[in-house]
Amino acid sequence: MPGQRRIGRSTWVFQNDVRIIANAAVAGPMEGEGKLAGSFDLVYGDLYAGQDTWEKAERKMLEDAVETAIQKAKLTRREIDVYLAGDLLNQNISASFSAKKSQIPFLGVSGACSTSMLSLSLAAALVDGGYAGYAVAGVSSHNCTAEKQFRYPTEYGGQKPDTAQWTVSGAGVAIVGMGRQGPKICYATIGTVMDLGIKNPFDMGSAMAPAAAKTIQTHFEDTGRTPEDYDLIVTGDLASVGHPIARELLESEGYHMGEHFQDCGLMLYSAEQETFAGGSGCACSAIVTYGHLLKQMAQGRYQRILVIATGALLSTLSYQQGEAIPCIAHAVSFEMNDKEKGR
Amino acid sequence: MPGQRRIGRSTWVFQNDVRIIANAAVAGPMEGEGKLAGSFDLVYGDLYAGQDTWEKAERKMLEDAVETAIQKAKLTRREIDVYLAGDLLNQNISASFSAKKSQIPFLGVSGACSTSMLSLSLAAALVDGGYAGYAVAGVSSHNCTAEKQFRYPTEYGGQKPDTAQWTVSGAGVAIVGMGRQGPKICYATIGTVMDLGIKNPFDMGSAMAPAAAKTIQTHFEDTGRTPEDYDLIVTGDLASVGHPIARELLESEGYHMGEHFQDCGLMLYSAEQETFAGGSGCACSAIVTYGHLLKQMAQGRYQRILVIATGALLSTLSYQQGEAIPCIAHAVSFEMNDKEKGR
Numbered sequence: 001m002p003g004q005r006r007i008g009r010s011t012w013v014f015q016n017d018v019r020i021i022a023n024a025a026v027a028g029p030m031e032g033e034g035k036l037a038g039s040f041d042l043v044y045g046d047l048y049a050g051q052d053t054w055e056k057a058e059r060k061m062l063e064d065a066v067e068t069a070i071q072k073a074k075l076t077r078r079e080i081d082v083y084l085a086g087d088l089l090n091q092n093i094s095a096s097f098s099a100k101k102s103q104i105p106f107l108g109v110s111g112a113c114s115t116s117m118l119s120l121s122l123a124a125a126l127v128d129g130g131y132a133g134y135a136v137a138g139v140s141s142h143n144c145t146a147e148k149q150f151r152y153p154t155e156y157g158g159q160k161p162d163t164a165q166w167t168v169s170g171a172g173v174a175i176v177g178m179g180r181q182g183p184k185i186c187y188a189t190i191g192t193v194m195d196l197g198i199k200n201p202f203d204m205g206s207a208m209a210p211a212a213a214k215t216i217q218t219h220f221e222d223t224g225r226t227p228e229d230y231d232l233i234v235t236g237d238l239a240s241v242g243h244p245i246a247r248e249l250l251e252s253e254g255y256h257m258g259e260h261f262q263d264c265g266l267m268l269y270s271a272e273q274e275t276f277a278g279g280s281g282c283a284c285s286a287i288v289t290y291g292h293l294l295k296q297m298a299q300g301r302y303q304r305i306l307v308i309a310t311g312a313l314l315s316t317l318s319y320q321q322g323e324a325i326p327c328i329a330h331a332v333s334f335e336m337n338d339k340e341k342g343r
Numbered sequence: 344m345p346g347q348r349r350i351g352r353s354t355w356v357f358q359n360d361v362r363i364i365a366n367a368a369v370a371g372p373m374e375g376e377g378k379l380a381g382s383f384d385l386v387y388g389d390l391y392a393g394q395d396t397w398e399k400a401e402r403k404m405l406e407d408a409v410e411t412a413i414q415k416a417k418l419t420r421r422e423i424d425v426y427l428a429g430d431l432l433n434q435n436i437s438a439s440f441s442a443k444k445s446q447i448p449f450l451g452v453s454g455a456c457s458t459s460m461l462s463l464s465l466a467a468a469l470v471d472g473g474y475a476g477y478a479v480a481g482v483s484s485h486n487c488t489a490e491k492q493f494r495y496p497t498e499y500g501g502q503k504p505d506t507a508q509w510t511v512s513g514a515g516v517a518i519v520g521m522g523r524q525g526p527k528i529c530y531a532t533i534g535t536v537m538d539l540g541i542k543n544p545f546d547m548g549s550a551m552a553p554a555a556a557k558t559i560q561t562h563f564e565d566t567g568r569t570p571e572d573y574d575l576i577v578t579g580d581l582a583s584v585g586h587p588i589a590r591e592l593l594e595s596e597g598y599h600m601g602e603h604f605q606d607c608g609l610m611l612y613s614a615e616q617e618t619f620a621g622g623s624g625c626a627c628s629a630i631v632t633y634g635h636l637l638k639q640m641a642q643g644r645y646q647r648i649l650v651i652a653t654g655a656l657l658s659t660l661s662y663q664q665g666e667a668i669p670c671i672a673h674a675v676s677f678e679m680n681d682k683e684k685g686r
Contacts, residue, residue, distance in 0.1 A: 005473035010448035090433040096656035105353035105533040108453035129472030130348035313439035
């Protein structure tokens with residue numbers, strides 16, 4: 001078919017030089033003291049980020065990340081044609097209110113923790129397809145807003161099992177445009193909702209692992225690539241319970257994932273930080289990718305990486321009505337030019 | 344710029360024959376008895392639609408609309424590459440759970456009542472750009488799920504002012520593909536978030552009117568079209584309070600909108616039905632457009648229409664924290680071939 005930009009059913013192939021022109025990651029205090037300390041553009045001294053509520057703090061983080069990325073790209077807001085963003089809060093308020101500040105034409109997206117790669121996939125398609133010159137993709141999450149909304153009043157200090165995860169506070173943003181420099185976005189593989197009947201909201205890793213494995217397998221089948229074609233394959237927030245399950249599922253399908261199969265939720269915090277099974281939340285994959293991994297690519301450590309962000313698409317109400325947790329994963333493939341690698 | 348598919352900053356121009364291949368609208372009992380009775384593919388006898396909760400009923404409506412549209416298109420689920428959907432419920436559960444049933448690669452979108460045209464705009468871009476052969480765009484809303492989530496317990500029967508609106512129960516779905524028949528999608532104009540400081544959640548029409556007027560004006564400026572170029576220009580759910588405000592705002596900018604400037608929220612219910620200022624909700628613009636307007640186009644009544652869906656991007660929490668209501672509007676332009684008009 002003429003002009004076709006997909007392989008298989010759900011892998012988008014970007015035909016132009018669609019690249020990350022600039023990226024920014026801002027982080028809460030705990031994230032700023034973890035294993036990736038020094039990777040972030042801004043670390044807030046406390047979880048209020050100078051605001052009077054946690055929700056306003058989360059929004060501020062997203063606004064700051066957008067502003068920082070635009071400055072790093074040496075662009076103005078007016079030069080950006082579309083802003084795609086989402087978050088974990090009901091009705092996507094961090095994203096929507098940040099779009100009020102940025103005054104960039106706005107498309108709200110919603111995929112729980114998969115929203116990082118969902119927004120980036122669409123941003124890349126809109127730039128590649130000619131619908132936008134520059135597009136901004138961004139997400140945020142905040143430990144206290146998520147706790148309060150999804151679990152118990154934050155002050156209650158409810159105990160959790162070790163399978164629980166720690167919602168990352170922060171925001172990550174990428175500016176996508178055509179260019180000759182920066183990591184190129186080559187493919188996006190869009191996920192299908194999976195539900196294996198897991199109902200425990202304190203074990204999202206186990207629920208999301210099959211969706212991650214499925215999208216990774218689809219990506220390999222569509223592109224003909226293998227695990228060895230990547231220097232790093234990193235899931236968003238499966239953490240210590242879910243990540244081994246994803247590895248096992250992929251092994252059982254014949255994919256030997258090796259040591260370079262990792263998880264953002266396991267890369268962020270140090271062992272001393274009490275985060276249960278590891279990090280989660282929209283910002284987990286976003287600040288690790290936009291704060292750490294793309295820098296590592298620019299420094300020549302990685303030539304080609306695949307980021308798979310997983311999302312648990314439940315609400316408190318769906319849980320209360322006895323529903324299992326439907327999950328999804330979207331994958332984006334980043335690549336440095338050979339020429340750039342040598343620089 | 345080569346391959347550019349936009350004019351101005353935010354109007355997308357679809358270069359291929361991107362059309363509505365099939366569409367479906369399902370409706371609750373009240374909608375089925377209103378002014379557009381007879382327009383819907385399915386009318387449910389009660390608001391439970393055979394389910395045991397209202398939320399499951401809303402999901403069932405969306406699932407039914409998706410299935411109906413796929414059948415009408417004479418396609419199978421497997422032939423559809425992407426499903427874009429959203430709704431009003433927290434965490435978009437109607438859309439996500441319906442995507443579990445359809446097993447089509449899924450992109451969740453979030454724009455409150457603007458989600459109908461948001462999902463359709465992106466579906467058209469993905470098909471036009473070559474990322475999908477067929478795309479499904481869908482939304483749902485349900486009077487009781489919205490009342491329960493956004494306002495008071497539904498059984499409480501709280502009194503409302505006349506500026507309030509009635510959330511439509513139903514779901515509307517369009518299948519977008521390349522073809523030679525059916526309404527062609529020509530342009531999409533993506534909105535920017537506006538906030539004029541209105542805080543009253545019982546007067547969404549007033550809050551959303553400026554966003555509608557702004558997107559309509561942008562559409563005219565970008566495309567060079569005028570109100571006279573359309574046979575019908577229809578807002579999504581401004582209803583009797585908001586629609587005159589949008590008209591006034593456009594008049595003050597020099598656009599004489601005329602009698603063919605209407606509102607889906609005013610087209611749906613009869614005068615005897617007590618719906619305050621009129622209909623609202625994601626499904627309002629969706630079932631009116633997909634159930635009624637596209638049929639009218641096929642029958643030759645309209646050659647060219649513009650649908651502007653508005654969204655109020657608040658949450659109960661943003662309201663409780665004293666925030667004003669940020670609003671957005673996205674517009675899609677539909678057109679019949681001259682040849683088809685004469686059939």
